[in-house]
Amino acid sequence: METPVGPPPSPFLVFEAINAYHRTAAIKAAIELQVFTAIDNGRRSAAEIAAACGAAERGVRIICDNLVVYGLLTKDGTQYGLTATAKTFLSGNSPAYMGGAIQFLLSPTIMLGFDRMTEAVRRGGTAIPESGTLAPEHNVWVDFARAMAPMMMMPAQQLAETVLKVKPGPIAVLDIAAGHGLYGLAVCKANPASRLTALDWANVLEVATENAAKIGLADRFTTIAGSAFDAPLGGPYDVILLPNFLHHFDPPTCVALAKRLKSALNPDGVVATMEFVPNDDRVSPPGAATFSLVMLASTPSGDAYTFKEYEQMFADAGYSSSELHRFEGAPHAVVLTRP
Numbered sequence: 550m551e552t553p554v555g556p557p558p559s560p561f562l563v564f565e566a567i568n569a570y571h572r573t574a575a576i577k578a579a580i581e582l583q584v585f586t587a588i589d590n591g592r593r594s595a596a597e598i599a600a601a602c603g604a605a606e607r608g609v610r611i612i613c614d615n616l617v618v619y620g621l622l623t624k625d626g627t628q629y630g631l632t633a634t635a636k637t638f639l640s641g642n643s644p645a646y647m648g649g650a651i652q653f654l655l656s657p658t659i660m661l662g663f664d665r666m667t668e669a670v671r672r673g674g675t676a677i678p679e680s681g682t683l684a685p686e687h688n689v690w691v692d693f694a695r696a697m698a699p700m701m702m703m704p705a706q707q708l709a710e711t712v713l714k715v716k717p718g719p720i721a722v723l724d725i726a727a728g729h730g731l732y733g734l735a736v737c738k739a740n741p742a743s744r745l746t747a748l749d750w751a752n753v754l755e756v757a758t759e760n761a762a763k764i765g766l767a768d769r770f771t772t773i774a775g776s777a778f779d780a781p782l783g784g785p786y787d788v789i790l791l792p793n794f795l796h797h798f799d800p801p802t803c804v805a806l807a808k809r810l811k812s813a814l815n816p817d818g819v820v821a822t823m824e825f826v827p828n829d830d831r832v833s834p835p836g837a838a839t840f841s842l843v844m845l846a847s848t849p850s851g852d853a854y855t856f857k858e859y860e861q862m863f864a865d866a867g868y869s870s871s872e873l874h875r876f877e878g879a880p881h882a883v884v885l886t887r888p
């Protein structure tokens with residue numbers, strides 16, 4: 550029999566893990582009913598919030614009490630208030646509003662993957678039919694492009710700064726699996742001498758094209774519709790961006806793609822891979838380490854790879870060197886690779 554190590558036994562830890570979906574349900578309901586926005590607009594009692602949200606007073610009182618327990622609301626007598634987190638990220642009045650992310654994170658496709666976790670563990674890959682989220686032109690990526698864009702502003706800025714430090718001047722940029730397009734557009738915005746080509750499925754590119762127009766960069770923006778594995782890439786490019794794409798695939802598939810990209814890259818160019826990169830122990834830091842579960846739930850063979858693994862994949866594809874750039878407190882990192 551194994552001798553346990555660490556803290557004494559806690560049934561609460563077990564209940565907390567089993568019931569974690571209660572929190573998911575509570576925040577989802579509060580976002581959908583715009584409870585946080587109502588409080589931000591001065592509704593403080595359950596009756597006032599209920600009237601503003603078109604909900605029952607009893608329902609609002611119970612959900613708000615639970616949100617107080619979770620640390621998202623405050624309570625003074627019968628009056629509810631917003632914590633700084635709720636005011637910044639959950640009030641619809643805030644420019645940093647994150648509530649829209651549930652349209653992707655809690656979408657039926659992603660939830661199905663998690664609902665079938667036991668089967669995914671048995672198989673070692675998603676139990677969603679037809680390769681999960683990797684089915685061609687899967688509509689979940691249109692939801693992603695629309696819902697997750699606000700969360701991408703800061704990482705896009707960080708990727709752009711990292712790339713432009715090593716590649717200033719006139720550059721041709723290819724953004725692989727561009728989604729909303731914000732990564733490439735951040736580079737383009739910061740460097741007026743750059744031109745951007747965004748590659749993704751045709752349905753997803755509609756969102757990137759809208760965003761390019763909104764930012765006023767339509768004249769330096771073109772698209773390639775199709776799969777990164779077989780669409781003609783054009784080029785050569787000075788910078789190829791690979792944000793949040795390689796994690797969907799197994800290492801041999803990543804190596805094949807990296808080889809393909811090398812043939813579209815200038816000899817003095819750079820590939821910038823933005824990813825969740827856990828430490829070699831694979832259990833830290835938490836944000837990067839736990840991303841592997843999302844890949845198990847939703848893809849046949851994706852993973853959260855370590856820097857050593859990315860370095861090896863690019864070396865196997867014939868690249869000369871890779872370096873890791875981390876950002877204080879962020880789960881994502883950038884791997885800069887030279888051919």
Ligand SMILES: Nc1ncnc2c1ncn2[C@@H]1O[C@H](CSCC[C@H]([NH3+])C(=O)O)[C@@H](O)[C@H]1O
Pocket residue numbers: 683690693701725726727728729730732748749750753775776777778791792793794
């Ligand atoms: N075979 C494929 N070829 C090109 N794009 C794909 C393929 N499979 C999935 N995608 C896209 O990969 C993206 C993954 S989400 C990442 C989007 C963006 N780069 C970001 O970092 O936020 C989605 O936009 C999908 O539509």
